[in-house]
Amino acid sequence: MIVNLKKKHRSFKGFTKFYSHNSVVTGTEMNFSTYEPDNKIENAIIWLSGLTCNEENFITKAGVQPLLSDTNTMIICPDTSPRGLNLEGEHESYDFGSGAGFYLNATTPGYKDHYKMYDYISVEIVQILKASFNIKKISIMGHSMGGHGALVLSLNEKELFTSVSAFSPIVNPTKCPWGQKAFSGYLENPETEGGRYDATLLVKSGHNRSDTILIDQGLDDEFLEKELLSDNFIQACDKVDQSLKLNFRKDFDHSYYFIASFLPDHINHHLSLLNK
Amino acid sequence: MIVNLKKKHRSFKGFTKFYSHNSVVTGTEMNFSTYEPDNKIENAIIWLSGLTCNEENFITKAGVQPLLSDTNTMIICPDTSPRGLNLEGEHESYDFGSGAGFYLNATTPGYKDHYKMYDYISVEIVQILKASFNIKKISIMGHSMGGHGALVLSLNEKELFTSVSAFSPIVNPTKCPWGQKAFSGYLENPETEGGRYDATLLVKSGHNRSDTILIDQGLDDEFLEKELLSDNFIQACDKVDQSLKLNFRKDFDHSYYFIASFLPDHINHHLSLLNK
Structure with a gap:
């Protein structure tokens, strides 16, 4: 795996870095950012961003650097879709196509050749972490569409990920407008x-994890009722005894200000399981 | 002083807020952001941003919220220039006009009616803090052009500001290209x-402070040699026994990653003097 370092910035006791690489999976050049503490790095957390984001948003806004600065754990933040293509409908809306890969493998014409974000994360990013960064254990987390990605990937690929957490995740995409639009555009047979x-259907159909799934959800989140549907996931986990810690947070919204506020809890959750 | 709250986001134990108001000083609508902890607020720190920034950059990127969340101190981040005008040459370059007010009172035609950022900060923002936020003591800090602003304002208006600090400040603008371009465009008689x-000329001409001036400066800062000229300020302070703590930081650059890394030290510096 050849990764090209494009920029680096000294940050606390480590470096924030920006890379690009030619992705075998998407057939495009892909970008990701990292924070790499100076300590010997043994573990990684994958951060998956939400709609409209790229590899920059989290690493510039969430305040993760001081939380990992003294640890043995890096974070890697991939872009949310392939770039530089011109597929039909790819650049027409904020919630489909570029910036909205939804962490699935597309099967519709055109998209199926590039929009394979599920494999990109679970195969290629994982390979990069192992080959280029010598990582042993990997956890995964994300926000909104990226929270959906983290839940789905960790429920399907249990052994690959040590722990999982999410902020304001889309937990039941087959039942909300964002998910239905994406699935009908990316999948030949959405049903x-x-x-x-x-994630809700996966839990219902027997996919589970032995570790606790950590979720934080703001109660002033404008997307909670229509798009995020947290209660559906709570009920599904309850039915099958999947351990879930879902904190509803009064006054908090869907923004990076919310993520930053509870990121220390999430990082601690992952560090405690990665270093177990 | 009427200030209009435009947006607020719950952040740690407080709110990040965005305001606008009709400025008497600039004759335009001006924007600022704040972080206001839930505790009874008694003190404020004014943050002055650098070239190309507006009221958003610092409050979204620096990670200041957790540092003030449990304190009695808010931070206020004004925009870096008037907006919505169309003066001659105002929007042609990143280092003059919009986004580049340089915290002075302009005297050239056109600009003198609006680009009065020195009075905007030292009179109007101070009045807003006292009238709308019931603030007792005020400190000031900034980055690059805003570091210049913080130093100049605190050296001229000693009694107004309890403490001062700066990241990568332009300390001797009459001797560097950024400052010379700004001063010749904004001032009828730059000399x-x-x-x-x-700041360097002010210290040389007898303006000093009884508190220690805190500065952090990255050694990998691409602007250090040509624009920032830290050594000139060190020498000036040394000659008149102005207490100065200037830390050169190996590997750090001019970015917000640098600011975030040493912001805890700067916030502690201000809090210790504000709460003395």
């Missing part, structure tokens, strides 16, 4: 293919 | 008027 990419 | 807005 048969969609279950693999829906 | 006679410029001294009031040059």
Whole structure:
């Protein structure tokens, strides 16, 4: 795996870095950012961002650097979709196509050749972490569409990820407008293919984890009722005894100000399991 | 003073807020952001941003919220220039006009009616803090052009500000290209008027402070040699026994990653003097 370092910035006791690489999975150049503490790095957390984001948003806004500065754990933040293509409908809306890869493997014409973000994360980013960064254990987390990605990937690929957490995740995409639009655009048969990419349906159909899934959800989140549907996931986990810690947070919204506020809890959750 | 709250986001134990108001000083609508902890607020720190920034950059990127969340101190981050005008040459370059007010009172035609950022900060923002936020003591800090502003304002208006600090400040603007371009565009007589807005010249001419001036400066800062000229300020302070703590930081650059890394030290510096 050849990764090209494009920029680096000294940050606390480590470096914030920006890389690009030619992705075998997406067939495009892909970008990611990292924070790499000076200590010997053994573990990584994958951060998956939400709609409209790229590899920059989290690493510039969330305040993660001081939380990892003294640890043995790096964070890697991939872009949210392939770039530089011109597929039909790819650049027309904020919630489909560029910036909105939804962490699935597309099967519709055109998209199926590039929009394979599920494999990009679970195969290629994981390989990069192992080959280029010598990482042993990997956890995964994300926000909104990226929270969906973290849940779905960790429920499907249990052994790959040590722990999982999410902020304001889309937990039941087959039942909300964002998910339905994405699945019908990316998947030839959304009804048969969609279950693999829906955290609530995955839990219902027997996918579970032995570790506790940590979720924080703001109660002033404008998308809670229509798009995020947290209660559906709570009920599904409850039915099958999946351990879940879902904190509803009064007054908090869907923004990076919310993420930053509870990021220390999430990082501690992952560090405690990564270093167990 | 009427200030209009435009947006607020719950952040740690407080709110990040965005305001606008009709400025008497600039004759335009001006914007600022704040972080206001839930505790009874008694003190404020004014943050002055650098070239190209507005009221958003610092409050979204620096990670200041957790540092003030449990204190009695808010931070206020004004925009770096008037907006919505169309003066000659105002929007042609990143280092003059919009986004580049340089914290002085302009005297050239057109600019003199609006670009009065020195009075905007030292009179109007101070009045807003006292009238709308019931603030007792005020400290000031900034980055690059804003570091210049913080130094100049605190050296001229000793009694107004309890403490001062700066990241990568332009300490001797009459001797560097950024400052010379700004001063010749904003000031009718840069040679006679410029001294009031040059921290090194101010210290040389007898303006001093009884508290220690705190500065952090990255050694990998691409602007250090040509624009920032830290050594000139060190020498000036040394000659008149102005207490100065200037830390050169190996590997750090001019970015917000640098600011975030040493912001805890700067906030502690201000809090210790504000709460003395």
